[in-house]
Amino acid sequence: MPHKNTGKRKGNDPKPIKICAVCGKPFEWRKKWAKVWDEVKYCSERCRRAAH
Numbered sequence: 001m002p003h004k005n006t007g008k009r010k011g012n013d014p015k016p017i018k019i020c021a022v023c024g025k026p027f028e029w030r031k032k033w034a035k036v037w038d039e040v041k042y043c044s045e046r047c048r049r050a051a052h
């Protein structure tokens with residue numbers, strides 16, 4: 001049998017990552033942020049509220 005396992009991606013996740021301005025943890029792009037990613041500064045709603 002020929003070896004055909006080329007459809008697998010290894011460690012090359014195209015999702016961008018940011019650092020939360022409140023807790024300092026890195027968080028990954030999410031679909032709900034697709035339109036506002038440039039404005040996203042916090043990993044969660046909780047952190048966003050904590051910033052005020």
Ligand SMILES: [Zn+2]
Pocket residue numbers: 020021022023024025042043044047
């Ligand atoms: Zn956070």
